[in-house]
Amino acid sequence: MKAALLMDPTLVPFVFGEQEALRLAEILDIDMTDAATCLDELRDAAHLELLLTGWGVVRLGAEQLDALPALRAVVHWGGGIGFLDEAASARGIRVSTARAANAIPVAEFTQAMITLAAKDAFWLSRRYGAEQRFVPREVAAPRAGLYRTTIGIVGASAIGTLVIEKLAASDVSVLLYDPYATPATAAALGVELVDGLGELARRSDILSIHAPETSATIGMISRDVLAALRDGATVINTARGALIDQDALVTELRAGRLRAVLDVTEPDVLEPGHPLYSLPNVFLTPHLAGSMGVELRRLGEAATAEVERFVAGEPFAHPAPPTTSSPTPAPPS
Ligand SMILES: NC(=O)C1=CN([C@@H]2O[C@H](COP(=O)(O)OP(=O)(O)OC[C@H]3O[C@@H](n4cnc5c(N)ncnc54)[C@H](O)[C@@H]3O)[C@@H](O)[C@H]2O)C=CC1
Ligand SMILES: O=C(O)C(=O)COP(=O)(O)O
Numbered sequence: 001m002k003a004a005l006l007m008d009p010t011l012v013p014f015v016f017g018e019q020e021a022l023r024l025a026e027i028l029d030i031d032m033t034d035a036a037t038c039l040d041e042l043r044d045a046a047h048l049e050l051l052l053t054g055w056g057v058v059r060l061g062a063e064q065l066d067a068l069p070a071l072r073a074v075v076h077w078g079g080g081i082g083f084l085d086e087a088a089s090a091r092g093i094r095v096s097t098a099r100a101a102n103a104i105p106v107a108e109f110t111q112a113m114i115t116l117a118a119k120d121a122f123w124l125s126r127r128y129g130a131e132q133r134f135v136p137r138e139v140a141a142p143r144a145g146l147y148r149t150t151i152g153i154v155g156a157s158a159i160g161t162l163v164i165e166k167l168a169a170s171d172v173s174v175l176l177y178d179p180y181a182t183p184a185t186a187a188a189l190g191v192e193l194v195d196g197l198g199e200l201a202r203r204s205d206i207l208s209i210h211a212p213e214t215s216a217t218i219g220m221i222s223r224d225v226l227a228a229l230r231d232g233a234t235v236i237n238t239a240r241g242a243l244i245d246q247d248a249l250v251t252e253l254r255a256g257r258l259r260a261v262l263d264v265t266e267p268d269v270l271e272p273g274h275p276l277y278s279l280p281n282v283f284l285t286p287h288l289a290g291s292m293g294v295e296l297r298r299l300g301e302a303a304t305a306e307v308e309r310f311v312a313g314e315p316f317a318h319p320a321p322p323t324t325s326s327p328t329p330a331p332p333s
Pocket of ligand 1: 079080099102103106154155156157158159160177178179180181210211212213216217220238239240263264287288289290291
């Protein structure tokens, strides 16, 4: 089966270990040393039956798909498949994504952030460094700790669900807001489903955002939602910066009323001197919650297993949803 790698070439050895590279070269007609980010750079596109895609791939629009008449499958080792035109499913092209595997490190990161935020660790660390003296913790942080706190989860997504499962091991109450989640889903997860973001904010000590970016979710954590949060509450965002009204968040942070743990911002790289770099009540990370370093191997292994299934005529274990440009339909009325 003629196949090619469409991804950032520098990532190939990090994603595909020797074993996976050998296996892929054994079951596919593929050159594992040759990757390109755009279709024009791929040789013999007209005969390609399978594309192994990853981060860095340039959009595959309807026009590019016309140049791939033999294409039967796209196995994406990354999460989002926004690069692939919706026409792919209408053409019968089967698509697999490693979104589920990529959710694991984000959930691990979020669990750690929830714990450290609840313990006031970020802010106490800064204060310790600045003052260089040991303030008794019952004086410095009388309300710190996870015990009996309320965690508000936005989105019973792949990541949100894993976070909820991890929190089950702690003595916390978990609330969920997700317009698509059913009471049965919430009951199975052991969480309380709330009807609105306002209620979620009013009742949460920590709000953790796990909804995808769609036209319906941009700005969903609005000025009003932020204002509804309790004094001293923490907002954790590992989803997308655009989900939060960032100016309103900065206003709340400057006033010292809220705290924030942000792995993502809008834009992803802030301009020099942006207040989020230096506010003492912000813990900012450079979009690292997802798979990185050794974790890239999990994505390569998952993609290799999907290729094996496809070659064997079996269904994908992780098929992508049919539409790509707008991953989430309108909420049910
Ligand atoms: N920081 C990082 O390194 C990473 C961030 N992400 C981001 O995390 C976010 C979530 O990713 P996944 O868990 O894979 O998403 P997903 O694709 O599983 O999310 C879909 C689910 O979101 C929920 N949802 C949709 N609209 C909603 C709304 N208005 N309010 C609440 N919930 C809503 C629905 O239940 C839907 O099933 C995405 O924005 C993704 O890009 C993903 C991987 C790595
Ligand atoms: O979604 C993210 O933030 C990731 O780091 C993973 O990116 P991807 O969904 O694979 O484009």
